[in-house]
Amino acid sequence: MGIPQLKKHLEPHAERKVIEPCKAVVDGPSLAYHILGLCCRQTRRTSPFEQPTYDLLGRTAISWLNAIEECGISVIAIYFDGYLPRQKRPERVQRLLHSSRDLIKYHSAFITGVPRASSSKADDDTTVVDLFPHSWPGESRPKPPPPAFLVPAIIDALCASESYARLVYLVPGEADGFCAERARREGEPVVILTSDSDLLVHPLGDNQAARGEERGDGLSRLSFELSRDPYLTLGQAVEKCKRKGDDETLQKEYEAFVQSYLTPEIGTGFREQGLGYNEPRLDPRVSELVHQVLQRASREGQNEESDGEHYRNVEMFLPLLLDSTSRTSAWEGSRDVRRLAYAVLQLLTTRPISMVHEMRRMQRASSGTAIEVPPQAKVSELTSTLLNLMSKIQQSVGRTKVVWLVLGFFYDICLTVDRGRGFPLGLELLSQEKSGKLNETSWEFVHFLAEVQATCYSLRMLSQMLGFVASRVKKLPKQLTRLSRLLEALPSLPEFPSLGTFAEMLRSMREEGGLDCLLNVCNDARFNDILPHIDEIKRSTIRKKSPKKTKGVQMGEGRIAPRLTNPFNLLVTAGSED
Incomplete structure (x- = not known):
């Protein structure tokens, strides 16, 4: 999910090089949002009518991968998040809260109705997307949220492709960790294509980054300080890194932070499943819910009172829809369909699931909307x-x-x-x-x-x-x-x-x-x-x-x-x- 502000602070010091022909591992969520950015470069971003269709997004993803392969970059795997670890939950809730507030601002900015499409907008069948632009236009006015089902639409398109279906994996953890692990396993240098700054904290091996222990520890420490306070300037964060041994409690917190990258948390009871083979396909957010249920099943017989909140509360992070913030969430009407879906999952465990907490549009941090799950x-x-x-x-x-x-x-x-x-x-x-x-x-x-x-x-x-x-x-x-x-x-x-x-x-x-x-x-x-x-x-x-x-x-x-x-x-x- 990235370390707040880390990329912004480090990018001015990055060394830019031409990528020689090599193998590449792709971070799937980063690919999806990169493709969205490409498709939105020449559109009126305040108008939801000009957002790219799922068909255009899927076709553009295939075209972009084809283009880099023609340049000699051989894609060997594309990983998508199938489960997010517990320590990421606070950041994820904050992101949902931020997105919800952005939607409220958008509704307020265009209170009489959303902006129309410009008359010059081309039909998607004739749209030509610049796959490798030299610049990215900014937009300061309020914008609608991105297409709600962006990532699963990209996954569906890749799985329908003869060239890439066998390379797509929905993994029981964060994609960046699996990208790093795959790169370490290869016997030759591998490029990891991602926009996730978390990757800089993962150990990549001597053949990947050639970074010494001191450098690696310094980058990890900087990432840790920024994860604690994203509003620090680079100079302030560096000063805090120099005082790393002063606080024993803080040092233990840092060691736990580093360990989470050395041995990232993965979902219980789920092996890596290759989409496009015989495994049933799951959207990433559905996969996350399934993992939680499987974890409950793996803990059957244990004292529920000793479980942490993560195990007591089953959560479903629903996609953020473009709906009217003056009305009840658009998810409310179809809640009974989802109640049945949650009830079906109880067939996987003898430990009843009484509630699923749906995380959807919210105005303040909370445990979500509690949805009662019918008994089996x-x-x-x-x-x-x-x-x-x-x-x-x-x-x-x-x-x-x-x-x-x-x-x-x-x-x-x-x-x-x-x-x-x-x-x-x-x-x-x-x-x-x-x-x-x-x-x-x-x-x-x-x-x-x-x-x-x-x-x-x-x-x-x-x-x-x-x-x-x-x-x-x-x-x-x-x-x-x-x-x-x-x-x-x-x-x-x-x-x-x-x-x-x-x-x-x-x-x-x-x-x-x-x-x-x-x-x-x-x-x-x-x-x-x-x-x-x-x-x-x-x-x-x-x-x-x-x-x-x-x-x-x-x-x-x-x-x-x-x-x-x-x-x-x-x-x-x-x-x-x-």
Whole structure:
């Protein structure tokens, strides 16, 4: 993850050389963000409409690797983080907090809506990316967060490539440590391609850096001081390095810091898995969660009271979505899909997981949003209800992309019902789309898109967890096997709804039977105040109404009662299995 400010302080003293033909190991996350930077050089960075698509990012990653190989640099491995050690958690929380605050600033800077794309923006199919630019333009204005699924999209693209699939590894630790270890194992010099300054602290061996013990200790000590206080100037950090023996407690802290690089922490019970072989594919953040569950399984029989907080709290760091900070997180609507996913993982351990703490947009450092995990006894019921829901949708609209859009609308409606107030955001946008008044730059449009993306990604998480559990147990229950097969039809990341495609998808929702399907799956007493609005959108153009007349589910006989369980239960009696 890098030592704060270390690269900034050392870069002026770096020696620049031409890389001769050699072998190279690539830090995957660094590659992903480098590719993002290349694709964004000539775009309006304040506009999310000009962010590169996942398809362009993947194609550019392949082109960049091809280009360096043509220069004589032979890539022998590309490593991605599959687990982050405990000591990295505080830094990671601070990064999430910083990113969340940046999103709040962005929302405040463009409160009336996100900036449109410039008229000169080229279509992605014709976009030519400069793979080796001489300069990098700066941007001081607030920017949207990077594409939420950047890293898994790059992994998917590499794994689909005949040239690089066999070189991609999702490792049970930080990528930089595995890069360093691979470089040490090679019998000849190896270049490590990374932007992670942590690599400078890893021991690389005499044939890699030719650094003496004193130099190595000095660089490690400097890194340690900066990790403790990133606001130090280089001169201040050097002065602190000179006083290294004055404080016994500080010296022990430093020794522990160095040891973490000599023997980095890796996840328990997980061997290096090569993506593109027979191992089930996991996105890095899903992999991190799986490692935590496997660690709990490896500690079965031990006293839970003696466990550290890391072992008691199972955490899921969800990708940061571009959503409206004046609204509840876009992840909230699809939480029940993830509850089922977390429950499925309990098949790997007899030690119950009562809570998963989701780390998502936050305004202050915290332990995240606690998500209650259903016990194993409830997995069958939850699976059956989701199967019934998906079966009803597929029977209405076929196996088209509208299936996943209907799910997004359904969870948005359930979230509104759960709160007992407001009006479903998705239905409001459908009304605008049909009347020709849809504003694609409004925060309402952006937020509902994020909700649908969250639904699709939550289903992707569930699909990956089902695949992983199936590889670890003798046999999955029949219903879970059926659900896993249904989820094979999920859209790939490049096919996820985006700002460029979402307006057209809303039109498809109306024209391809989505509204009839929504009426069908919402055929329950709790939705009585919602159904007339769906039917009205279906029958005629919706006129813009004044705020006083559109208080959503509070119209008529007062507030709708909050749901008592999860939204799947609303369909238990309505649906039936094939």
